Amino acid sequence: MVIYLQAFATGFERDYERIDHMYDHINRSPMGSMVLNGTGWSLNRERMASYLGFDSVFDNSYDATQLYTLEYPVEAAGVVTPIAIRVGNFIEDLMTQYAQPHPRILLQEGGKNTYVSSAMPQKRNPGILNNTRMDASTIVGDAQGAIICTHNTTPGLIDSRSPLTVEMVRDTAKLLDQFDDVLQALQIDPVRAEQELNLDWTASQELADTLMRDYDIPFRVGHHVASDMVTVARANDYHPTDFPYAEIQRIYAEDIAHADISEAPRTFPLSESQFREVLNPRRIVERRATKGGPQPAEVDRMIRESKAQVAKQEQTTAKRTEQIKSSLERLERDFQAYLK
Known part of the structure; x- marks a missing residue:
């Protein structure tokens, strides 16, 4: 947020x-x-x-x-x-x-x-x-x-x-x-x-990313695994916190067999605790390493820079306002002096 x-x-x-x-x-x-x-x-x-x-x-x-x-x-x-x-x-x-x-x-x-x-x-x-x-x-x-x-x-x-x-x-x-x-x-x-976040499987892409990043499984294959997981979940009212670990093992084994990738692990390479962590939205936020991403350190940096920018803008506005005010005051003084 x-x-x-x-x-x-x-x-x-x-x-x-x-x-x-x-x-x-x-x-x-x-x-x-x-x-x-x-x-x-x-x-x-x-x-x-x-x-x-x-x-x-x-x-x-x-x-x-x-x-x-x-x-x-x-x-x-x-x-x-x-x-x-x-x-x-x-x-x-x-x-x-x-x-x-x-x-x-x-x-x-x-x-x-x-x-x-x-x-x-x-x-x-x-x-x-x-x-x-x-x-x-x-x-x-x-x-x-x-x-x-x-x-x-x-x-x-x-x-x-x-x-x-x-x-x-x-x-x-x-x-x-x-x-x-x-x-x-x-x-x-x-x-x-x-x-x-957990109701609509927002974290499903992280599974495909993890399989590719950590186990060299092509993203298209990991994407099939994650998509099939969501299909099963919606048909059975499963959520990331209670999706059966045995089901993801079965889905992975079937998709890998159809993909015919000899160098990929034949069994699901994540332990159950690792699987839960992959689907945890909090952990996903923490793992985002992109500049400008949602990780706390980057958000803090952007907030600091925005506050500094706002302070600079306020100074500029105050300077312009004072310039107009002082100019009009000088006009009034000189005009009054002229009338005398």
């Missing part, structure tokens, strides 16, 4: 990068560009930009007032859409298992999290999930509307300058606040989660 949540955190890091790139584009002052070709008045555009907290000015006045005004809504839509889709993906994934009689992940009941069904007394509707997913879908729709408003539009026309762009950005900020509420309300049942 931790690596699952970490994956979404990594996705949100990419969202920040898109926001960061967009900020670089919009952090240029159009002041002084006028309608499209500047002005005859003696204006110091760089000074105006500094007073307003911009880093620089739009170099081309036609771009500032005619082209980027069409591009900005499209770029904003490209920023908010992945965020909304990712939130919606998470909610839908959560809802899929939430409908089970005994979910592994629930919401803390009450408040704005859940409400009692008006028809079924035993049912607790996940109101916060429903509302968050609906808002995410609305943002995706609004983003497409912003793009359509700029399509086949003559530069400079007002089609793309509707409040829709600002609204969808503000709505996305609200969506992230709602999503944080969802995460804070989650209650994970680790015992139930492990039961879920």
Whole structure:
């Protein structure tokens, strides 16, 4: 579950990068560009930009007032859409298992999290999930509307300058606040989660991997063994914790005979305790050695790096906010001094 949540955190890091790139584009002052070709008045555009907290000015006045005004809504839509889709993906994934009689992940009941069904007394509707997913879908729709408003539009026309762009950005900020509420309300049942893994033979591939890795049995043969094991298990309601050891010995012997691999062990090479360990989801997680895998050491590393990245992002945001604040304060001081 931790690596699952970490994956979404990594996705949100990419969202920040898109926001960061967009900020670089919009952090240029159009002041002084006028309608499209500047002005005859003696204006110091760089000074105006500094007073307003911009880093620089739009170099081309036609771009500032005619082209980027069409591009900005499209770029904003490209920023908010992945965020909304990712939130919606998470909610839908959560809802899929939430409908089970005994979910592994629930919401803390009450408040704005859940409400009692008006028809079924035993049912607790996940109101916060429903509302968050609906808002995410609305943002995706609004983003497409912003793009359509700029399509086949003559530069400079007002089609793309509707409040829709600002609204969808503000709505996305609200969506992230709602999503944080969802995460804070989650209650994970680790015992139930492990039961879920064992119910559908999630660990069956590890048997094929082990036969190949440790005993040089071709994966296609080990795959047949694991698949036949699952077929027998589902027909007899067996689970990894109680699958008869004699059955896997029989399945292995038959598949090896049909495969006609002379160098492979003729009898199942794993002891019963080794067989149980191979099918243990906890052990599988521990054995994953891939960079970025679910093993605790790698998950801890990714979490540390994500926290460091978040701290860096917070510093950048604070610096930009302070730059705007101090610039506007300087503008006010100088303007008041001018009035005197």
